Each structure stands twice: as C-alpha cells, then as structure tokens.
Amino acid sequence: MAALSRIPPRARSALRITAALAVVAGTVAVVGVGPFLEGLASISPATILAAAALAAVATAAAAWRWRTVSTGFGLPLPWSEAFTAYYRSQFLNTVLPGGVVGDVHRAYVHGRHHERVDLAARAVAAERVAGQLVQVVLTLAILLPLGLASPLAPLAWISGAVAALVIVGVGVVAATRRGRALLRREYRMLRPVLTRPAALCAITVASVVVLAAHAATFVVAGLAAGVHARADELAVVALIVLGATAIPVNVGGWGPREAVAASAFALAGLGAGAGVAVSTAFGVLTVVAVLPGALALLTGRFRSLPAGGIIGKRRSA
Numbered sequence: 001m002a003a004l005s006r007i008p009p010r011a012r013s014a015l016r017i018t019a020a021l022a023v024v025a026g027t028v029a030v031v032g033v034g035p036f037l038e039g040l041a042s043i044s045p046a047t048i049l050a051a052a053a054l055a056a057v058a059t060a061a062a063a064w065r066w067r068t069v070s071t072g073f074g075l076p077l078p079w080s081e082a083f084t085a086y087y088r089s090q091f092l093n094t095v096l097p098g099g100v101v102g103d104v105h106r107a108y109v110h111g112r113h114h115e116r117v118d119l120a121a122r123a124v125a126a127e128r129v130a131g132q133l134v135q136v137v138l139t140l141a142i143l144l145p146l147g148l149a150s151p152l153a154p155l156a157w158i159s160g161a162v163a164a165l166v167i168v169g170v171g172v173v174a175a176t177r178r179g180r181a182l183l184r185r186e187y188r189m190l191r192p193v194l195t196r197p198a199a200l201c202a203i204t205v206a207s208v209v210v211l212a213a214h215a216a217t218f219v220v221a222g223l224a225a226g227v228h229a230r231a232d233e234l235a236v237v238a239l240i241v242l243g244a245t246a247i248p249v250n251v252g253g254w255g256p257r258e259a260v261a262a263s264a265f266a267l268a269g270l271g272a273g274a275g276v277a278v279s280t281a282f283g284v285l286t287v288v289a290v291l292p293g294a295l296a297l298l299t300g301r302f303r304s305l306p307a308g309g310i311i312g313k314r315r316s317a
Contacts, residue, residue, distance in 0.1 A: 017097050020255030027258045027276060035273040039280025042224040047281070048288055050220045055090075055289035058213035062086050062131070065206035066106075068199050069127040072192040075114050084296045085109065091293025094286060097251050102293075103128060126190050127203075132246060134207035139239040214242055217289070221281035227265075227274050234278075240264045241279060253283050 028036070063082040070077040085106045092102030103124050111120025172179070193199050218238035219231050227234065244260035245253065258279045265275025 016249045017251055019249045020097070020251045023249070023255045023259050024251075027262055031262060031273045031276050035276035036280045038273075039221075039225055039277040039282075040284065042221070042226065042277065042281045043284055044224065047220055047224045047285060051217050051285035051289040054213045054217045054220070055286075058210045059083065059086050059090065059290075061206040061209035061213070062090075065131060065203050065210070066124070066127045068202045068206070069130065069193055070110070070120070070123045072196060072199050073119055073123040073126070074192075075110065075116065075120055075123060077110065081110075087290065087293040088296040089293070090290040091297060094290050095252050099245075099250055099253070126193060129186075129190065130193065130203050131207045131210065134204055135211050135243070135246075138208060138211060139243060142236060142239060211239075211242065215239060217285060218242070218278070218282050221285055222278045225274065225277045225281050227270060227278055229268075229270055233268070237261075237264050237268055237270075237275075241275075241282075253286060257283065 060083060063079070063086040066086060067077045067079060067082045070082075089102030089106040092105055093099045094102075096102075104121075107121040107124040108117055110124075111117030114120065187194075193203065215235045215238040218241060219234045222229065222234040222238075223231065229237075241257060241261045241264060244256045247256045249255055250257065258276055261275035261279035262272040263275070265278070266272040
C-alpha cells in the first residue's frame with residue numbers, strides 16, 4: 001500500500017485504465033464478442049425510458065442522502081442544487097475512468113460556495129461510505145438466507161465467504177496501532193451522522209431506494225436481453241454485479257462489472273455469455289439515463305462565464 005501511494009497520480013490512473021481494459025479483454029477472450037453485441041441489440045426506446053425513470057428516482061434519493069449528510073456537517077444544501085449536482089456527478093463518474101471524478105467535482109463546487117472545500121469533501125466521502133455500507137449489509141441480508149436448493153446458492157456461499165474475509169480483515173486492521181487510528185478517523189468522519197437517529201434513518205431509506213432503482217434497471221436489461229430467469233433471480237444477481245461497480249478500476253464503468261456479471265450468471269446456471277449481454281445492456285442504459293447530468297454540466301459551465309461570454313472574456317484580457 002505504501003509503495004502504491006508513492007506512484008504519481010497520473011501513473012495510478014493509467015494503471016487503473018490498463019487494468020480495466022485487461023479485464024474487459026479477458027472477458028472477451030472467454031465469452032467472445034457475441035454477448036456484447038447481443039446486449040447492445042437488446043436496447044430499445046422502452047428500455048431507455050424505463051432506465052431514465054429509474055435513474056431519476058435513484059438520483060433523487062441519492063441527493064436526499066447527500067443533503068442529509070451535508071446538513072449534519074453544517075453545510076446547508078438546497079434540494080434543487082443537490083439534485084442537479086448529483087446528476088452531474090453521476091454523469092462524470094460514468095464516462096470518466098475511476099468512477100470518482102464526479103464526486104470530487106460536486107464536493108469542490110459545494111465546498112467553494114461555503115468556503116469549506118475540506119468539510120464538503122468529508123461530507124461527500126461520508127455520504128458515499130454510508131451508502132456503500134447500507135448496500136453491503138442489504139446485499140448480505142438478501143443473499144445469505146438463500147437455501148441450498150436455490151440455484152443462486154453458490155452466490156450466497158461466496159457472499160458469506162467474502163463477509164467472513166471482511167470481518168477478519170477489519171479485525172486484523174484493528175489489531176494494529178495504525179489500523180486503530182484509521183478506524184477512529186473514519187468514525188470521526190461519520191460521527192456527525194451516526195449520532196443523529198433521524199439522519200441515520202433517512203440515509204438508510206435513501207440508500208435502499210438507490211439500490212432498488214439500480215437493481216431494477218439491471219432487471220430491465222436482463223428481461224430485454226431475453227435471459228431465461230425470473231425477475232427476482234435477476235435482482236439477486238444484480239446485487240452482486242452492483243457491488244463490482246464500486247471497484248474504482250474501470251473505464252466509463254466497464255471492467256470488473258462485466259467479469260463479475262459473467263461469473264455470477266455462470267454460477268447461477270444462467271450462462272456467462274448471458275451475464276455479459278445483460279451487463280452490456282445495463283452499462284449502456286446507465287450512461288444514457290444519466291445524460292441529464294451532461295446538460296447540467298454544460299448549464300453550469302455557461303453560467304460561470306462572464307456577461308460577455310468567451311469572446312468578451314478574451315477582449316477584456
């Protein structure tokens with residue numbers, strides 16, 4: 001970890017992009033190009049409309065979560081500003097490598113408005129961490145109770161093994177002085193939220209809505225791709241795939257998501273190719289659904305120009 005921190009930021013970014021492309025290339029080598037093309041062919045105007053509606057619901061819930069956390073940190077955030085900024089953030093996270101550029105952008109813009117960029121960055125980080133914690137807990141709560149007779153039982157076993165490894169990892173980290181300091185720092189970051197029951201409830205509900213909307217989008221992609229599975233089975237597999245999207249090694253969302261989808265579908269007996277087709281359709285639908293964020297980005301850019309526009313700015317220079 002220390003050696004990785006000494007790598008220049010641009011080199012780390014290049015490594016992430018290379019790793020993501022390598023994962024996609026490996027997936028293509030295993031399943032071929034056909035599933036990717038099938039996923040693209042399955043997209044229709046109806047699926048785009050459904051994905052756009054679900055993205056609006058997820059964005060509204062995520063903006064509510066961010067607003068709740070930001071208020072807990074003493075940084076007021078109007079609802080319209082939070083909603084627009086979150087759309088913009090999702091667009092940047094989707095089309096740029098790493099999946100965190102949009103979060104950095106909304107933290108900077110919000111913090112600059114209050115002249116507290118550091119506090120705004122902590123609020124955004126806390127909001128993302130809180131959302132991911134709820135996602136992990138909910139995913140495990142749904143997957144672990146699956147019986148041995150269920151075709152999705154392998155996913156439950158893997159989830160249980162991963163949860164056990166995470167618990168062991170946290171225990172190992174907590175056993176060291178540096179690890180305890182890290183955990184205390186994380187707790188201090190989340191303390192303004194953790195000590196407010198109403199805020200915890202709002203964050204939990206918002207996170208559940210966000211996860212449900214994303215899972216529903218995955219189900220829409222699966223049904224459009226013609227996968228022979230029930231909607232509830234697709235939703236369970238979606239939880240695994242959505243977990244992979246949190247890995248910050250991707251190019252516009254592509255990378256581990258496709259590999260995990262192929263593996264999860266194969267373990268569920270649905271076929272690795274079907275998993276890649278659904279993941280492809282889901283990826284494209286996700287990009288299209290957050291295009292309002294591009295409009296928000298352009299609108300914000302034009303508003304930041306002086307009255308004379310770009311030409312007037314050049315003349316004044």
